[in-house]
Structure formats: structure tokens, C-alpha cells
Amino acid sequence: MNKPLKILVLCFVALLVALPPARAQQIGSDVYKIDRLVTFLAMGTGATTGTYFPLGNAFANVWSTRLEHVSVMSHSTSGSIENIHLMQRRELDLAIAQSDVVAAAIKGTGNFTGRPCPQLRVLMSLYPEVVQLVVLADSDIQSISQLRGRKVIVGAPGSGNVITSLAMMSAFGIGVDDFEPVYISYDEALQAMERRDYDAAIIIAGTPTKMISELQHRKPVRIISLSPAETASITAALPYLSALNLPPKTYAGQTEPVTTVALMAMLVCSSRLSDDLAANLCQTIFDNLDYLKTIHTRAHDVSIDTIMNGVPEGYAHPGALRFYSQRRR
Numbered sequence: 001m002n003k004p005l006k007i008l009v010l011c012f013v014a015l016l017v018a019l020p021p022a023r024a025q026q027i028g029s030d031v032y033k034i035d036r037l038v039t040f041l042a043m044g045t046g047a048t049t050g051t052y053f054p055l056g057n058a059f060a061n062v063w064s065t066r067l068e069h070v071s072v073m074s075h076s077t078s079g080s081i082e083n084i085h086l087m088q089r090r091e092l093d094l095a096i097a098q099s100d101v102v103a104a105a106i107k108g109t110g111n112f113t114g115r116p117c118p119q120l121r122v123l124m125s126l127y128p129e130v131v132q133l134v135v136l137a138d139s140d141i142q143s144i145s146q147l148r149g150r151k152v153i154v155g156a157p158g159s160g161n162v163i164t165s166l167a168m169m170s171a172f173g174i175g176v177d178d179f180e181p182v183y184i185s186y187d188e189a190l191q192a193m194e195r196r197d198y199d200a201a202i203i204i205a206g207t208p209t210k211m212i213s214e215l216q217h218r219k220p221v222r223i224i225s226l227s228p229a230e231t232a233s234i235t236a237a238l239p240y241l242s243a244l245n246l247p248p249k250t251y252a253g254q255t256e257p258v259t260t261v262a263l264m265a266m267l268v269c270s271s272r273l274s275d276d277l278a279a280n281l282c283q284t285i286f287d288n289l290d291y292l293k294t295i296h297t298r299a300h301d302v303s304i305d306t307i308m309n310g311v312p313e314g315y316a317h318p319g320a321l322r323f324y325s326q327r328r329r
Helices: 003-018 021-035 052-066 080-088 099-107 160-171 186-194 210-218 228-237 275-287 289-295 297-301 318-328
Strands: 039-044 070-075 094-098 120-136 151-153 180-182 200-205 221-223 242-246 258-270
Touching: 039 052, 039 080, 052 070, 052 094, 052 275, 052 289, 052 297, 070 275, 080 094, 080 099, 080 160, 080 258, 094 099, 094 120, 094 160, 099 120, 099 160, 099 258, 120 210, 120 242, 120 275, 120 297, 120 318, 151 186, 160 180, 160 200, 160 228, 186 200, 186 210, 200 210, 210 221, 228 242, 228 258, 275 289, 275 318, 289 297
Parallel strands: 039 070, 039 094, 151 180, 151 200
Antiparallel strands: 094 258, 120 200, 120 221, 120 258, 242 258
16 A cells, blocks of 8 residues: 555544544445445346347336436346346346246256256246247248258357257257257347358347348348147147237238247346335336337337236246236226
8 A cells, every 4th residue: 555545544544533433433324325326237138139139228228317326237148048147146137038048047947957046036028039930032941840951040159049949949859960050149140141151040039120120131031930730839849939920011021920939038137136126127117118119119018917927926026016016006
């Protein structure tokens, strides 16, 4: 410690000793209060060309600018699995994650075998994450069964996209040895599909997905529609998936509905988050939905009627439940 700083420290200590105990305690209390003026939170999102990133950024902006004494910094990540692992290491306080990954983390299955995350809590279900099987328009692939023996982008390592993609392929009898899974992010997939490096990409995200829209500007693409039999088969094998139709004009040039499946995106946090803060975070989202809808179409799906859809029993945050109970009155 240099001499001027040492003298300053000694003077401060002497001042505290000279003060009456009550006054010294007050100074210490004031310092503590200053330290706690703002609650800083870190939030995990996803790839920059997905849906988690723009919507997560919008949430962070709303919380930081319209909720007193709260500052939230959003971070791009590889997605659901990495987000929850980072929460386990206390590097994140909030995140967006797929409902199947949330369930696996709580139960300690799949990528969380031996490393469950019982402190994980759900603030709300957000919107359907749609499974989109993307091929170039001139591809000979017309159904998911034709992915056998092909090079297929299944998502970034550490993403829920990978888990669901592989589970879906397995449900159709296509194991990892029956095709060539490619583990890259949406950002990398955009470039790779444009170069025709791979045959197809399984993209699981809110729609319209930026990666697909951007690819459309570079190459004509198609989204493969599931047959009724395929839809029935996959929803029976993977009950967390449900049938969904992408309406015409979801993407430029799309004239027909696309039959596919979807699961839910969830806003998650730790049980360490206080009830009051959890309730305030939820309320701020609902109070600013009109603004959020201008940022991303999927904000239209955030509804008081669907916020508990797919939430594992006993794992909704108590502060969130308190807010929803008051909001429904």
C-alpha cells in the first residue's frame, strides 16, 4: 500500500474510533445502503440470429429503464443448456430456456444427469418454440424420414436445439449413427446453408426466426411440413411437443400453412431471487407488453392465460405466482 493511501485509511479508522458507537454504526449502515441502491442481474439469451437474443435484450432494457433500482445485462449464449449450467455456477440470474430442458434440469436427466438443478424456478412461459426443418428450395428432401444419411445442422453445443433435434430424429428411428449431425450455431448455420455445406437445418425458435428470414434473402428455402401420421407419431413419443400450424406469410413467399410441432420457451430464474423482485420483474413485462410487441412478434404470445403452460409442478417462483394471482383479479 502506498504512503498517501495508508495515511488516508488510518485517518478514516481514527475517525470511526473517535465517533460515538451509534454514529459509527450509522455511517456503516449508510455505506451498506449505497452499496444496495441498485440490484444488478445477468441474463442469458441465445444466438444473435435466434429469438431469445432480441427478446431477452428487450426484457433487459425494460427492466433496467422502467423498474427502479434494477439493472439487467443480457448476454448472448449458445442457448438453453448453457444458460442453466451458467445459472448453476451463479454466473447468470435469469435466462430463457426450452421447457424440455427446464424439466430435464429439475429432474437431473439428459445433459443434467448427476447434476440436477432443484433451485431452478420459472417466472413465466413465454411463447411456442416451433420446430422448423429448413432445406434449400431445390433440395430433394420432402420429409423428415429422408434425413437418413444426410448432413443435418442440429444446433449449437450446449443448446436445447440439439437435445430436441436428436430426440425428434430418434423418434423417427434415425439415430446419431444414421445421419451426420452438425453442431453449429444459428449464426454459423446461416453461412453454411448459403454455401450448401449441409443438407438441412433443424431450427427450434419463435417465429419468424431471424436466421431463416436472413437465409431467405440469400437463397430460396423451404420448411418441410409434417404429415398427420408423422405429427401423431412424434407427439406420442415426445409428449412435451404439440402440433402447430405455421400460418401462410410467416415467411416471405410462404403461401401455404406448414404443419409442425412446438414446445414452450420459459423465463427462468433461481430460487434465490426474492419474491418481491420476481413479482416486480413479471409486472414490468406485462406493463410494457405494447412496447415489447414492437421489438419481436413473439411478445404477442405472452398472455396471462398461458404463463403457467408447461411449468413443472412446484417450480413456479412464489413471487411470480403472487403477481399472477393479483393480476387475474
